[in-house]
Amino acid sequence: YILKWFAKEENPKAEAYILAATAYYYLENYPEVISYTSRALPLIKTPPLNWYELLLAGYYETEDLDNAAIVLENIVVKYPMRKKYWIQLAGIYQRLGKDKKALAIYELAYSKDFLKKKQIMQLCKNYLYFEMPYKAALVLEKEMATGRIDSTLESLNMLVDAWILAQESEKAESVFNEIINSYNDEKSRLRLGQLHIENxxxxxxxxxxxxxxxxxxxxxxxxxxxxxxxxxxxxxxxxxxxxxxxxxxxxxxxxxxxxxxxxxxxxxxxxx
Missing domain, CATH: 1.25.40 (Serine Threonine Protein Phosphatase 5, Tetratricopeptide repeat)
Structure with a gap:
């Protein structure tokens, strides 16, 4: 019925395209979802978020991550307070091997206080990967002080690695002592001894x-x-x-x- 209607209609409205795209979504015909939604979006100055979500779903289902990233880029610009899309965009960048872009998105999201514990840890891992240990250490130290990140053996080891890579031996020593006192971790004892010997x-x-x-x-x-x-x-x-x-x-x-x-x-x- 919809196809017959489109054949007769000279200038379909954006809402009609979205209606067709939605029908195709329930039929699991995702290429047509993409086709009809893509035609609807340019017809509206400020398309509703759920239209972008429909297009995004089409790209996800067809595993077209490059275009999914473009849709998410539009969403975070037009709807900057929607936290989950920042995280999705960073995740897609990582899957595409665009780690620097992922880091930039994580940084922006962190500055907006959008990140949860898991994402903050990922931000710090990205800092270390791109040889920015001082930034990683500052974020970890701050988040442990506020209690948003627990002082687990994993997080403390990441912090001590960051301070060592940043050549902040005294700060690394302090964290090592915390690990040894809290966890009696003998590997950390070995590493602290090695740090003292190096110095x-x-x-x-x-x-x-x-x-x-x-x-x-x-x-x-x-x-x-x-x-x-x-x-x-x-x-x-x-x-x-x-x-x-x-x-x-x-x-x-x-x-x-x-x-x-x-x-x-x-x-x-x-x-x-």
Missing amino acids: EKWEKAVDILNIELESEDLTLISKINLLLGIAQFNTENIAEARISFTQALSDKSTKEQAEWWLDHIKRKGEKT
């Missing part, structure tokens, strides 16, 4: 690494013993360093380095 804070490295370990991970234990030995050596606790390096011989990941240090201690002793 030649030998005494701090000894303090953080010289504990009785609960882990059954032999590789982790050996790495901690290796770093502890290096810190002890540099605080001139040679006897303790020798013990730590000897314990680090037990795993292949640290054996070669431990042997080098033990040989170094031996050669140093022979010279004195």
Whole structure:
């Protein structure tokens, strides 16, 4: 009936095209949904949101993400306070491999306070991906302080990674200590010890690494013993360093380095 009517009508109104598009949507004929909706939109100065949604549905169903992105771009311009479309647009950009555009949309949405916890975490991951660790750290720190993001092991590890990449060692150290105190996480203990050694804070490295370990991970234990030995050596606790390096011989990941240090201690002793 609709097709016959269109054949007789010289200048169909926009609403008629939308009526046809809606009928085709229920018939699951999505190419025709796109065709009729696309003809309706230019006929109205400010098309209703549900018209754009109809066209968007057609593109989604036909997996035409490029055109779906164009529709969403129009929606966020014409209806900027509709939160979900910002998130959809960022998601489509990511699926299309347009990660920089996705980041820009996430940033705009964050500035409008549209993002929930999951999207804020994604924003921070995007910052890290594009080598903007300082921005990632600031957002994470702020959102944890407000309680919108929980201080979980995952979020704290992301924050510490951001501070390290931003070369903010003292801030990274503070977060490491929070992780260790809250979660007794021995991998974080290892990383903090390594950070202290990189910054030649030998005494701090000894303090953080010289504990009785609960882990059954032999590789982790050996790495901690290796770093502890290096810190002890540099605080001139040679006897303790020798013990730590000897314990680090037990795993292949640290054996070669431990042997080098033990040989170094031996050669140093022979010279004195």
